Amino acid sequence: MASETIALTAAHDVPQPIGTILHDWVTTVDHKKLGILYILYALVFLVIGGIEATIMRIQLIVPHNHFVSPQVFNRMFTMHGTTMIFFVAMPILFGFGNYLIPLMIGARDMAFPRLNAWSFWLTAFGGLLLYFSFIGGNGLYGAGTAPDVGWFAYAPLTATAFSIGHSTDFWTLGLLVSGFGSIGTAINILATIVCLRCPGMTLGKMPLLVWLNLVMAAMVLLAISPLTAAQMMLSLDRFLGAHFFDTLAGGSAVMWMHFFWIFGHPEVYVLVIPAFAFASEIIPVFSRKPIFGYPVMVAATICIGFVGFSVWAHHMFTVGMNSYANSFFTITTMAIGVPTGIKIFNWIGTMWGGKIIFKTPMLFCIAFLFQFLIAGLTGIMLSAAPFDWQLGNSYFVVAHFHYVIVGGILFTLFGAFYYWFPKMSGRMYNETLGKLHFWLFFIGFHLTFDFMHIPGLLGMPRRIYTYEPGRGWDIWNLICTIGVFFQIAGTIVFVGNLLWSYFKGKAAGNDPWDAWTLEWSTSSPPVDYNFAEIPVVNSRRPLWDIKHPEDPDWKYE
Amino acid sequence: MVREIHQNSPEPHRKRGLPWALSTMAGCLLAALPVFGNAEDPSQMPNMFKPQSSPAHAIFHLSLFVLAICAVIFVIVFSLLTYSVIKFRRRANDDGREPPPIYGSNQIELAWTVIPVLIVLVLFLATARVIHGIQQAKPPAEAIEVVAIGHQFWWEFRYPALGVVTANELHVPVSDTSHPTPTFITLLSADTDHSFWVPRLAGKTDLIPNRENHMWIDPHQPGIFIGQCAQYCGTQHAKMLLRVYADSPDQFQKWVQEQSKPAQVSESAKEGRRVFETTACINCHAVSGTVADGRFGPDLTHLMSRDTIASGAATNTSENLRLWIHNPEAIKPGSLMPAMNLNQRYLDAVTAYLETLR
Numbered sequence: 001m002a003s004e005t006i007a008l009t010a011a012h013d014v015p016q017p018i019g020t021i022l023h024d025w026v027t028t029v030d031h032k033k034l035g036i037l038y039i040l041y042a043l044v045f046l047v048i049g050g051i052e053a054t055i056m057r058i059q060l061i062v063p064h065n066h067f068v069s070p071q072v073f074n075r076m077f078t079m080h081g082t083t084m085i086f087f088v089a090m091p092i093l094f095g096f097g098n099y100l101i102p103l104m105i106g107a108r109d110m111a112f113p114r115l116n117a118w119s120f121w122l123t124a125f126g127g128l129l130l131y132f133s134f135i136g137g138n139g140l141y142g143a144g145t146a147p148d149v150g151w152f153a154y155a156p157l158t159a160t161a162f163s164i165g166h167s168t169d170f171w172t173l174g175l176l177v178s179g180f181g182s183i184g185t186a187i188n189i190l191a192t193i194v195c196l197r198c199p200g201m202t203l204g205k206m207p208l209l210v211w212l213n214l215v216m217a218a219m220v221l222l223a224i225s226p227l228t229a230a231q232m233m234l235s236l237d238r239f240l241g242a243h244f245f246d247t248l249a250g251g252s253a254v255m256w257m258h259f260f261w262i263f264g265h266p267e268v269y270v271l272v273i274p275a276f277a278f279a280s281e282i283i284p285v286f287s288r289k290p291i292f293g294y295p296v297m298v299a300a301t302i303c304i305g306f307v308g309f310s311v312w313a314h315h316m317f318t319v320g321m322n323s324y325a326n327s328f329f330t331i332t333t334m335a336i337g338v339p340t341g342i343k344i345f346n347w348i349g350t351m352w353g354g355k356i357i358f359k360t361p362m363l364f365c366i367a368f369l370f371q372f373l374i375a376g377l378t379g380i381m382l383s384a385a386p387f388d389w390q391l392g393n394s395y396f397v398v399a400h401f402h403y404v405i406v407g408g409i410l411f412t413l414f415g416a417f418y419y420w421f422p423k424m425s426g427r428m429y430n431e432t433l434g435k436l437h438f439w440l441f442f443i444g445f446h447l448t449f450d451f452m453h454i455p456g457l458l459g460m461p462r463r464i465y466t467y468e469p470g471r472g473w474d475i476w477n478l479i480c481t482i483g484v485f486f487q488i489a490g491t492i493v494f495v496g497n498l499l500w501s502y503f504k505g506k507a508a509g510n511d512p513w514d515a516w517t518l519e520w521s522t523s524s525p526p527v528d529y530n531f532a533e534i535p536v537v538n539s540r541r542p543l544w545d546i547k548h549p550e551d552p553d554w555k556y557e
Numbered sequence: 558m559v560r561e562i563h564q565n566s567p568e569p570h571r572k573r574g575l576p577w578a579l580s581t582m583a584g585c586l587l588a589a590l591p592v593f594g595n596a597e598d599p600s601q602m603p604n605m606f607k608p609q610s611s612p613a614h615a616i617f618h619l620s621l622f623v624l625a626i627c628a629v630i631f632v633i634v635f636s637l638l639t640y641s642v643i644k645f646r647r648r649a650n651d652d653g654r655e656p657p658p659i660y661g662s663n664q665i666e667l668a669w670t671v672i673p674v675l676i677v678l679v680l681f682l683a684t685a686r687v688i689h690g691i692q693q694a695k696p697p698a699e700a701i702e703v704v705a706i707g708h709q710f711w712w713e714f715r716y717p718a719l720g721v722v723t724a725n726e727l728h729v730p731v732s733d734t735s736h737p738t739p740t741f742i743t744l745l746s747a748d749t750d751h752s753f754w755v756p757r758l759a760g761k762t763d764l765i766p767n768r769e770n771h772m773w774i775d776p777h778q779p780g781i782f783i784g785q786c787a788q789y790c791g792t793q794h795a796k797m798l799l800r801v802y803a804d805s806p807d808q809f810q811k812w813v814q815e816q817s818k819p820a821q822v823s824e825s826a827k828e829g830r831r832v833f834e835t836t837a838c839i840n841c842h843a844v845s846g847t848v849a850d851g852r853f854g855p856d857l858t859h860l861m862s863r864d865t866i867a868s869g870a871a872t873n874t875s876e877n878l879r880l881w882i883h884n885p886e887a888i889k890p891g892s893l894m895p896a897m898n899l900n901q902r903y904l905d906a907v908t909a910y911l912e913t914l915r
Contacts, residue, residue, distance in 0.1 A: 353659060
C-alpha cells in the first residue's frame with residue numbers, strides 16, 4: 001500500500017515566481033490539476049449562470065415588471081440554461097471525475113494526459129466563444145447581444161430569418177467546440193477505467209464512483225454525437241444555405257427536436273449519474289457501512305444507461321406524435337423510474353443499521369435523497385403523456401428539472417466539494433460555515449423550487465418575461481424570488497468557506513473521514529505521481545482491509 | 558369542492574380506499590390553491606384542476622390517479638428515509654465501534670424491483686387508455702371545424718365551413734352531452750413553433766411549421782377560458798395570449814352571422830378609411846369588402862367585436878387602440894406591428910375608422 005509518500009514533496013514548498021506557477025497550470029497534463037481547472041472554471045460559470053437566473057427572478061417578482069426588456073429576458077434564460085448545462089454541470093462533473101478516477105483505481109494519471117489537457121482547453125474556449133456573443137453577436141458594432149433562442153434552440157427560431165446577426169452562430173460553435181472536448185474526456189475516462197486499474201481491482205471491485213463514471217462516459221460518447229451532428233447541420237443551414245431545419249425552405253422543425261432530445265435526455269443522466277456516484281461514496285462513509293447491494297447498484301446504473309436512450313421523445317409529447325408513439329415513450333419513461341427507485345432504496349439500505357454522522361457532506365446527501373425522491377415522483381407525473389399535455393412547458397416542468405439539477409445534482413456536488421476538499425487542498429473546511437451554507441441553501445432551494453410547481457399547475461408557461469395579474473400566479477412567483485436570495489447567501493458562504501479554508505484551514509491529514517477508497521491512502525493533496533507504489537487491492541474497500549486486518553471485506557464479498 | 562369533483566366524475570364510486578381519499582384531498586387542495594393567492598376572479602384562472610371540457614376532464618381524472626399513486630410512494634419512502642436518518646444517527650454515547658457491515662440481500666432487492674415494475678404497469682395502462690381516448694376521438698357530423706394558425710405573436714382562427722376569419726379570441730359553441738358539438742382544431746404555424754394551451758379545456762398541442770396537428774375541445778358551460786402560447790416563439794412569446802369564448806348555441810349562431818357579414822362602412826369615418834387604405838396598414842391587415850387584404854396581421858373586419866387587442870395584451874378601448882397604432886412598443890415591445898408615424902389628425906381618423914368595424 002502507498003500509505004506513505006516519498007519526501008520529494010518538500011520541493012513544492014519553495015515559493016515560485018507567479019509566472020512559473022501560471023505556466024505550470026496552463027501547460028499541465030496532470031489529471032489533478034486539470035480536474036481542479038475544470039472545477040474552478042465551472043465555478044466561475046456557476047456564478048455567471050446564477051446572476052442570469054437572479055435577473056430573471058427579479059423580473060418575475062411581480063406581474064408586468066419592467067426590470068428588463070423581453071429581449072434581455074429571453075437572452076438570460078437562453079444563456080442561463082446553456083451555461084448551467086454545458087459550462088457548469090458537465091465541466092464540474094468531468095473535473096471531479098478527472099481528479100478522482102485515477103486516484104480511486106490506483107493509477108498515476110489518466111490514460112491520455114495530453115488529450116485530457118486538450119479536452120479541458122476546448123471546453124474552456126467553447127465557453128468563452130459562447131460568451132463572446134455578448135460583444136460580437138450582432139457583428140462587432142453596437143451594444144452586442146447574446147443568443148435568445150432558448151437552450152434547446154428549437155427550429156426555425158434559429159433560422160437566419162428569425163435569428164439575424166451571429167448570436168446563434170456563437171451558440172452553435174460554442175457547443176460544438178465544447179462538445180469535442182466532452183467527447184475527448186469521455187474517451188479518456190473509458191480508456192482509463194478499462195486499462196489502468198491497479199492489480200486486484202477487477203470490475204466487481206471498483207468503487208461505485210468509478211463504475212458510475214464509466215457508464216456516464218459511455219453515455220457522453222453516444223449522446224454528444226447527435227448534438228454535434230445537429231449543430232453542424234444548423235451551421236450548414238445558416239452559412240451555406242442548406243435546408244435541414246429551415247422551415248421556410250421546406251426543412252423540418254421536428255427533426256431538430258429529435259436530434260436535440262436524443263442528446264438532451266441522455267444528458268440528464270450524464271449529469272445525474274455522477275451525482276449518484278458522489279452519494280454512493282459519501283453515504284456509506286458517513287453511515288459507517290459498506291454500500292448496500294453493490295451489484296444491483298451497478299446493474300441499475302447500466303440499466304439507466306440503456307433505457308436513458310429510449311425516452312427522449314417524452315420532451316415532445318405536445319408536438320403531435322401519434323398515440324402509439326406517445327404510449328411508447330410513456331412506458332419507457334415510467335420504466336426508468338424503476339432502476340432509479342432501486343438506487344434510492346439501496347441508499348436507505350446503506351443507512352439502515354448504520355451510525356450516521358451528520359457532517360456537511362452527509363447533510364447535502366441526505367437532502368439529496370429527499371429531493372431526488374420528489375424529483376422522481378414529479379417525473380412520473382410528467383411521464384404520463386396526457387398529464388404532460390397540461391404540465392409540459394409550464395413552470396411545473398421548470399420546477400421538476402431544477403429539482404433534479406439543483407436538488408439532486410448540485411446538492412451532491414456541494415457534498416462532494418466538502419468531502420474531497422481536504423484531499424484536494426490538504427486543509428479542512430470550516431464545519432460551522434459548511435452547515436450554515438447547507439441550511440441557507442436548503443431553505444432557499446425549497447422556497448424557490450417547491451413553490452415553483454404551483455404556478456405551473458395554474459397554467460403559467462415557462463419562458464415568459466412577464467405575466468398577467470389576477471391569474472393566481474403572483475404570490476408564488478414572489479416566494480420563488482425570495483428563495484433566490486437565500487441561495488445567493490448560501491453560495492457566498494460556500495465560496496468564502498473554500499477560500500478561507502484554503503489559506504487558513506487546519507491541516508486535514510491523509511484520511512480525515514476514516515474512509516475506505518484508495519484516494520485516502522495517499523497524501524493530501526496527493527503528490528504528482530499519486531502513489532509511491534502502485535497499490536494492490538483485494539476488495540471494494542481496500543483501506544478497510546488495512547484498518548481491520550482481523551475482519552477484512554474480501555472474506556465476505 | 559368535493560361535490561364538484563363527484564359531479565364531474567363519470568365513475569365516482571369505482572376508486573375508493575386510500576388512493577381515492579388521497580386523490581380527493583390532493584384535488585381539493587390543488588383546486589383551492591388560488592384561494593391562497595391574491596386573485597380576483599377564480600373563474601378567469603387557467604387552472605387545470607377545474608376542467609370544463611372532455612379532454613381536460615380525462616386528464617384531470619388521470620392526474621388524480623397518478624397523484625394518488627405518487628402520494629402513496631412518497632409517504633412510504635419519505636417515512637423510511639426519515640426513520641432511518643433519525644433512528645440510525647450516531648448517538649452521543651456511541652461506543653466507537655463500527656456497525657456490522659451488511660452487503661445486500663437478494664430477496665429485498667427482488668422485492669423493491671418487482672413492486673415498482675407492477676406499479677409502472679398499472680400506471681402505464683391507465684395512461685395509455687387516456688392517450689388513445691383523447692387522440693383517437695372522431696369528430697361527429699355536428700362538429701365545428703376551426704383552423705388555428707400561429708403567428709409571431711398572435712392567433713389566426715379560420716372557420717372554413719362557416720366562412721369566418723377572426724383573431725386571438727376563439728368562439729366555440731357549448732357542447733351538450735345530448736347533442737355534442739365539439740370543436741376540432743387543426744393547428745398550423747405561419748412562422749415559428751407555438752403551442753395552443755387553454756388548461757381548463759384541453760392539454761396543449763404545438764403549432765409547428767410544415768406540419769398539421771389536431772386537437773379538440775367541447776366546453777360544457779358557457780364562459781371565457783384563458784390560455785396562452787406555451788412554446789417559446791420569439792421576443793413577445795409572453796404576450797401571445799389566448800381566449801376561448803364558449804357561447805350558448807344561439808349566441809354562437811348569432812356571432813357567426815355577424816362575423817360573416819362584410820365590413821360596415823360608415824360615412825363618418827371616411828377620412829380614416831382613406832388613410833388606412835393608403836398607408837402600409839393594408840399590407841398586413843384585411844378588412845373584407847375593401848381593398849385591404851393583407852394576411853400578415855389579424856383580420857380587422859370585425860375588430861370591435863373583440864374584447865382585446867394585441868393578442869390579449871390590452872383591452873379593446875379607444876385609447877388603447879390609438880396607442881397601439883401610434884406606438885405598439887408601449888403595449889407589446891418586440892411585436893411585429895410597426896409604429897405607423899401618423900400625425901395626430903390621421904391617428905384620430907384611423908382610430909375612428911377602426912371603431913366602426915363592428
